[in-house]
Amino acid sequence: MIGRKEVEHVAWLARLELSEEEKDKFSQQLGRILEHAERIKSVDTSGVEPTSHVLPLKNVMRDDEVRPGLTQEEALSNAPRREGGYFVVPRIV
Amino acid sequence: MEPIYLLEAWKVREMLLRRELTPREVLQAVWERVREVEPRVNAYITETWDAAEEAVREAEKDWSQGKDPGPAAGLPMAVKDILCTRGIRTTCASLILENFVPVYDATVIERLKAAGLTMIGKANMDEFAMGSSTENSYFGPTRNPWDLGRVPGGSSGGSAAAVAAGEALWALGSDTGGSIRQPASFCGLVGMKPTYGRVSRYGLVAFASSLDQVGPITRCVKDCALLLQLICGHDPKDSTSLPEGVPDFLASLEGDVRGMRAGVPRELMGEGIAPGVKRIVVSCFEVLEDLGMKVEEVSLPHLDYALDAYYIIAPAEASSNLARYDGVRYGLRVEGEDVLDMYSRTRARGFGDEVKRRIMLGTYALSAGYYEAYYAQAQKIRTLIIGDFRRAFERCDVLVSPTSPTVAFRLGERLEDPLAMYMSDICTIPVNLAGLPAISVPCGLDQGLPVGFQIMGKLLDEVTVLRVAYALEQALGFRARPDSSKGVG
Numbered sequence: 265m266i267g268r269k270e271v272e273h274v275a276w277l278a279r280l281e282l283s284e285e286e287k288d289k290f291s292q293q294l295g296r297i298l299e300h301a302e303r304i305k306s307v308d309t310s311g312v313e314p315t316s317h318v319l320p321l322k323n324v325m326r327d328d329e330v331r332p333g334l335t336q337e338e339a340l341s342n343a344p345r346r347e348g349g350y351f352v353v354p355r356i357v
Numbered sequence: 358m359e360p361i362y363l364l365e366a367w368k369v370r371e372m373l374l375r376r377e378l379t380p381r382e383v384l385q386a387v388w389e390r391v392r393e394v395e396p397r398v399n400a401y402i403t404e405t406w407d408a409a410e411e412a413v414r415e416a417e418k419d420w421s422q423g424k425d426p427g428p429a430a431g432l433p434m435a436v437k438d439i440l441c442t443r444g445i446r447t448t449c450a451s452l453i454l455e456n457f458v459p460v461y462d463a464t465v466i467e468r469l470k471a472a473g474l475t476m477i478g479k480a481n482m483d484e485f486a487m488g489s490s491t492e493n494s495y496f497g498p499t500r501n502p503w504d505l506g507r508v509p510g511g512s513s514g515g516s517a518a519a520v521a522a523g524e525a526l527w528a529l530g531s532d533t534g535g536s537i538r539q540p541a542s543f544c545g546l547v548g549m550k551p552t553y554g555r556v557s558r559y560g561l562v563a564f565a566s567s568l569d570q571v572g573p574i575t576r577c578v579k580d581c582a583l584l585l586q587l588i589c590g591h592d593p594k595d596s597t598s599l600p601e602g603v604p605d606f607l608a609s610l611e612g613d614v615r616g617m618r619a620g621v622p623r624e625l626m627g628e629g630i631a632p633g634v635k636r637i638v639v640s641c642f643e644v645l646e647d648l649g650m651k652v653e654e655v656s657l658p659h660l661d662y663a664l665d666a667y668y669i670i671a672p673a674e675a676s677s678n679l680a681r682y683d684g685v686r687y688g689l690r691v692e693g694e695d696v697l698d699m700y701s702r703t704r705a706r707g708f709g710d711e712v713k714r715r716i717m718l719g720t721y722a723l724s725a726g727y728y729e730a731y732y733a734q735a736q737k738i739r740t741l742i743i744g745d746f747r748r749a750f751e752r753c754d755v756l757v758s759p760t761s762p763t764v765a766f767r768l769g770e771r772l773e774d775p776l777a778m779y780m781s782d783i784c785t786i787p788v789n790l791a792g793l794p795a796i797s798v799p800c801g802l803d804q805g806l807p808v809g810f811q812i813m814g815k816l817l818d819e820v821t822v823l824r825v826a827y828a829l830e831q832a833l834g835f836r837a838r839p840d841s842s843k844g845v846g
Contacts, residue, residue, distance in 0.1 A: 266721075270721075271717070273724075274717055274720050274721045274724060275717065277720050277724060278676060278704075278716050278717060278720040279680075279683070279697065279700040279701050279704055280701060280704050280705060280708075280713060280716060280717070281701040281702055281704070281705035282705065282713075283705075286713070290713075290714065290717055293714060293775055294714070294717060294718055294721065296775075296776055297668065297718060297775060297776060297779075298718075298721075298731075300665060300776060301665040301668060301669055301731065303662060303665050304662050304665045304666055304669070304731075304734050304735060304738055305730060305734060307659070307662060307734070307737075307738055307741070309734060309737035309738065309741070312737040312740050312741060313737070313740055314733055314736030314737050314739070314740060315736055315737075315739040315740045315743060316567060316736060317567050317597070318553050318567070318743065318791060318792030319553065319554050319597060319599065319792065321554075321596070321597060321599075324596040324597075326593055334460060334461075338460040339460075339686075341458070341460060342456075342457055342458060342460075342686065342687030342688070343685075343686060343687065344684060344685075344687075344688070344689070344690035345690065351685050351686055353685055353696055353699070354692070354693065354694070354695050354696045354698075354699050355695060355696070356695070356696050
């Protein structure tokens with residue numbers, strides 16, 4: 265089990281509104297999954313480098329050439345709300 | 358003769374080249390089959406009749422002018438609905454993308470279009486590729502054509518079911534922890550995850566970026582080699598795309614396997630493997646030995662931790678990737694009092710249960726106080742797993758195992774128990790963590806349901822993987838189709 269308070273905190277970090285029922289369910293299910301994952305803590309990893317990526321590729325660059333990109337119309341074509349060439353969002357400040 | 362819709366793609370291609378069939382006849386045959394079985398199978402989210410019709414028109418025009426329209430022309434293909442298709446909605450099986458219409462094609466789609474792609478539909482999947490049964494779809498579950506009471510596997514279950522049911526000749530899937538190989542195994546098909554970086558991820562909706570790879574689901578190894586050839590290659594639009602040249606996969610099939618060494622990781626043959634599956638897989642070891650290969654047990658001790666490391670790393674990457682679904686630029690929006698309220702409500706309504714679970718898990722593992730204990734530790738275990746593979750491949754040319762510990766399970770059986778669902782990926786996950794290529798080949802039936810044999814290879818060594826797979830397939834001579842007792846005959 266992970267505590268309800270913790271579930272609420274993580275949900276807030278993830279910008280995810282949860283119902284009361286979901287909070288109960290996730291506190292139980294995430295607890296079980298993490299309990300299983302506890303096993304990884306028993307592995308001695310001192311001196312082992314973490315792997316974030318399997319390829320030796322680094323800082324991949326392209327030539328700085330002008331290429332056709334999306335038009336404004338294309339970029340806005342899936343917007344839930346738009347106005348005068350902008351995405352519309354609720355008031356932020 | 359078998360109906361056209363059940364033929365291997367390469368055979369249909371030869372018949373097209375000999376003018377024994379026209380692209381229209383092939384499309385018609387597959388289309389009628391879709392009309393017949395789709396209500397029971399639910400392999401597709403969006404059927405793309407217009408796109409297929411247009412492709413066939415183009416192909417027939419080329420034929421009539423004596424030109425070859427390309428190796429994919431007139432061969433109806435199912436495309437997992439995680440690959441962006443210009444002008445055709447791409448949902449990822451999620452309510453949040455229900456009406457999303459991409460303004461560009463994924464690079465694999467662009468490449469296939471140049472080869473004459475005849476796309477017949479966008480295939481069902483687990484939402485955002487998170488799942489092993491295709492039950493986590495906003496558009497309802499796909500059913501296994503072998504037994505309609507069972508799952509087709511996942512997350513590329515729609516792609517696999519379409520090919521097994523005759524609703525497509527071949528398909529594209531994506532594989533983050535087994536999402537091509539496990540459904541191929543459950544549906545009696547060939548499925549391959551190429552080396553990480555072989556196939557462009559541009560236009561593949563991101564789940565876990567360091568693990569995701571696109572690959573073929575087909576009826577035979579030869580079709581797999583043909584389709585792989587068409588999608589591999591460097592793409593400047595994907596910074597994780599490898600610059601290495603692509604070998605001729607088809608030519609590599611016929612080579613000899615005599616003297617090659619196959620290692621059997623002890624950790625993938627343990628208690629969790631169902632007895633019926635184990636028996637069939639072990640009988641395949643004997644077939645490989647008859648072909649002149651040496652089969653020996655090896656140990657990759659850190660594979661015991663692969664599942665746990667994966668279920669930290671993949672959700673962590675997913676929680677970051679899925680932050681983009683915020684109701685601003687595309688997808689669903691649920692209005693709120695302010696912008697934060699809008700984000701939270703949009704995501705609460707738009708994402709399904711499993712996606713929320715993984716976002717929560719990933720966010721937790723990356724949050725202050727837990728990062729080192731979970732995420733960093735999982736990344737270090739990933740390094741140890743890569744080392745285990747490197748050592749095993751000093752002795753062995755390939756590693757072999759079951760693809761899945763069980764045959765296809767029943768619908769609903771694991772839905773309430775996420776951990777039981779995750780266990781079905783135990784044999785497929787390790788190569789994703791290490792970036793290696795692997796294939797699943799159908800090798801027999803247990804209780805009337807298909808069993809898959811997994812062959813894993815060295816980095817960039819798809820050639821050897823395909824060669825062993827082809828030799829095994831030819832030696833087994835195993836061919837089975839669903840019948841109408843429980844499935845779609």
